[in-house]
Amino acid sequence: xxxxxxxxxxxxxxxxxxxxxxxxxxxxxxxxxxxxxxxxxxxxxxxxxxxxxxxxxxxxxxxxxxxxxxxxxxxxxxxxxxxxxxxxxxxxxxxxxxxxxxxxxxxxxxxxxxxxxxxxxxxxxxxxxxxxxxxxxxxxxxxxxxxxxxxxxxxxxxxxxxxxxxxxxxxxxxxxxxxxxxxxxxxxxxxxxxxxxxxxxxxxxxxxxxxxxxxxxxxxxxxxxxxxxxxxxxxxxxxxxxxxxxxxxxxxxxxxxx
Numbered sequence: 001x002x003x004x005x006x007x008x009x010x011x012x013x014x015x016x017x018x019x020x021x022x023x024x025x026x027x028x029x030x031x032x033x034x035x036x037x038x039x040x041x042x043x044x045x046x047x048x049x050x051x052x053x054x055x056x057x058x059x060x061x062x063x064x065x066x067x068x069x070x071x072x073x074x075x076x077x078x079x080x081x082x083x084x085x086x087x088x089x090x091x092x093x094x095x096x097x098x099x100x101x102x103x104x105x106x107x108x109x110x111x112x113x114x115x116x117x118x119x120x121x122x123x124x125x126x127x128x129x130x131x132x133x134x135x136x137x138x139x140x141x142x143x144x145x146x147x148x149x150x151x152x153x154x155x156x157x158x159x160x161x162x163x164x165x166x167x168x169x170x171x172x173x174x175x176x177x178x179x180x181x182x183x184x185x186x187x188x189x190x191x192x193x194x195x196x197x198x199x200x201x202x203x204x205x206x207x208x209x210x211x212x213x214x215x216x217x218x219x220x221x222x223x224x225x226x227x228x229x230x231x232x233x234x235x236x237x238x239x240x241x242x243x244x245x246x247x248x249x250x251x252x253x254x255x256x257x258x
Contacts, residue, residue, distance in 0.1 A: 025076045032072055033063075151185075183253045186225050194218045203243075203251065211238040222247075 030037055036059050040052075190199055198218060205212055211234050212219050219241070222228045227247035232240045243251065 021076065021080060024079055025072060028075045028079065029069075029072045032068065032075070035059075179249070180253065183250055186227075186250065187254070187257070189225070190221065193221050206241050206243060209240055209242075211240055213237060214239050 036056070039055065039059075202212065202218060202222065204210075206228055214237055219228075223230075226244055227250055228241045229244050229247075230239055231242045234240060
């Protein structure tokens with residue numbers, strides 16, 4: 001118990017002693033009253049305790065304790081203010097040297113290693129903008145890939161549901177509702193890319209074995225949907241196409257839904 005109390009007292013004194021104001025106040029008071037302090041430690045050995053006390057009493061009668069304390073506090077505040085002003089000036093000089101002088105010297109001696117902060121901030125903003133754009137492109141690519149995967153899955157479902165009869169002649173749908181749903185999606189994509197008359201014209205050319213342009217986006221769409229297939233190149237720009245099995249099924253759906 002006593003040990004804990006002593007430790008608490010010492011910790012409190014240590015904390016007080018590290019206080020800038022209190023530490024400065026003690027030093028200023030010791031300097032201001034150095035004669036008293038000096039006398040306390042260097043009294044003549046023949047002087048009695050009573051005489052020593054009379055000397056201390058006389059000292060404080062000649063020097064008012066309250067006025068002395070006020071004077072010491074004012075000096076302490078002045079010392080602290082001056083100290084912080086000097087520290088601020090010192091920090092200002094240090095920052096000025098590190099941020100102004102050193103970059104200027106480096107810019108003069110080696111221009112390739114120094115970039116102005118304005119240019120650096122512009123480049124930083126450009127990097128952030130490019131990163132944002134990259135994230136958007138990555139997200140759009142993932143979305144497009146997911147849509148493509150869903151379309152391929154739907155196409156596989158339709159192919160799995162097609163049942164060939166015993167003679168291998170007439171393909172039929174195992175589940176008309178699901179097939180119609182898939183063909184509805186195909187129709188939506190076709191009608192968003194071309195008019196129905198344009199589609200009929202392309203199908204007519206395919207059935208009549210007329211040539212079609214290899215660079216036509218509409219032809220490419222029908223190829224992607226698996227409705228037609230390339231049967232022969234006529235030249236570098238045109239070719240012949242024919243309906244796939246799925247294309248034949250779709251044409252039945254198309255003619256029925258018109």
